[in-house]
Amino acid sequence: MKFFTKVSAGLLLSFxxxxxxxxxxEALSDDRPRTLEEKQEMADKAIAGLALGLPAVGFGSWLxxxxxxxxxxxxxxxxxxxxxxxxxxxxxxxxxxxxxxxAEISGEVAKLFLDSKxxxxxxxFDHGRNGGVYYHFHL
Numbered sequence: 001m002k003f004f005t006k007v008s009a010g011l012l013l014s015f016x017x018x019x020x021x022x023x024x025x026e027a028l029s030d031d032r033p034r035t036l037e038e039k040q041e042m043a044d045k046a047i048a049g050l051a052l053g054l055p056a057v058g059f060g061s062w063l064x065x066x067x068x069x070x071x072x073x074x075x076x077x078x079x080x081x082x083x084x085x086x087x088x089x090x091x092x093x094x095x096x097x098x099x100x101x102x103a104e105i106s107g108e109v110a111k112l113f114l115d116s117k118x119x120x121x122x123x124x125f126d127h128g129r130n131g132g133v134y135y136h137f138h139l
Contacts, residue, residue, distance in 0.1 A: 016056030023049035
């Protein structure tokens with residue numbers, strides 16, 4: 001389903017952009033004087049291009065934003081479950097390195113997540129003998 005949504009969004013953005021570029025090129029090309037019929041024909045083409053291009057680009061953008069929000073929710077859910085599992089296993093003590101490894105994320109992202117959880121749960125942290133950072137969550 002995700003693949004289908006990505007392909008659909010890409011096609012919509014591509015086709016919508018083509019229609020909008022066509023409208024722009026037509027509007028900016030050829031400065032010669034035009035008859036009333038030519039002006040009406042250009043206006044009709046512009047309206048058709050906008051009517052087809054804007055909804056396609058808008059819907060394609062909406063699909064991409066939906067995918068982005070879905071990915072963010074999945075990442076948050078993954079981090080939460082990993083966090084609570086490690087808190088249980090380690091009886092409240094989590095190392096930054098272990099959390100990053102278990103969650104399969106960078107150390108920077110792990111630190112940001114654990115810092116926010118430390119504030120949320122009023123946890124403490126210290127530096128181990130080997131230089132690692134340990135968070136202590138009180139159960």
